[in-house]
Amino acid sequence: MFAFEVGRKHHVWRQKPRLGAYSAVYGLNLDRDDVECTGEAICVDIAPEVLRLDEEGIAEIIDPAGADRDIIIEAARSCPHGAITVVEVGTGQQLVP
Numbered sequence: 456m457f458a459f460e461v462g463r464k465h466h467v468w469r470q471k472p473r474l475g476a477y478s479a480v481y482g483l484n485l486d487r488d489d490v491e492c493t494g495e496a497i498c499v500d501i502a503p504e505v506l507r508l509d510e511e512g513i514a515e516i517i518d519p520a521g522a523d524r525d526i527i528i529e530a531a532r533s534c535p536h537g538a539i540t541v542v543e544v545g546t547g548q549q550l551v552p
């Protein structure tokens with residue numbers, strides 16, 4: 456993987472694409488920004504069935520329907536960097552951030 460430091464610890468530019476996942480159960484699109492995520496795992500603590508840290512210490516979505524809708528949104532909102540985006544597909548409304 457190509458990566459280089461851009462100033463602060465854990466903040467690296469990755470060539471991996473943004474990691475998105477569609478939850479058909481809730482009609483939500485989840486997206487985690489690779490650059491903004493610093494691996495603090497606050498979201499993981501709230502919704503461990505939905506998110507986990509990958510081998511690089513960055514959050515990855517493992518099951519976009521792995522918890523109640525409110526828990527998923529709470530986990531996304533908990534990110535201090537706004538790294539998780541949640542969009543309601545039916546209305547196009549961005550719920551988070």
Ligand code: SF4
Pocket residue numbers: 487491492493494495496497498499513514533534535536537538539
């Ligand atoms: S809370 Fe934000 S910065 Fe921390 S692991 Fe989750 S997505 Fe990444």
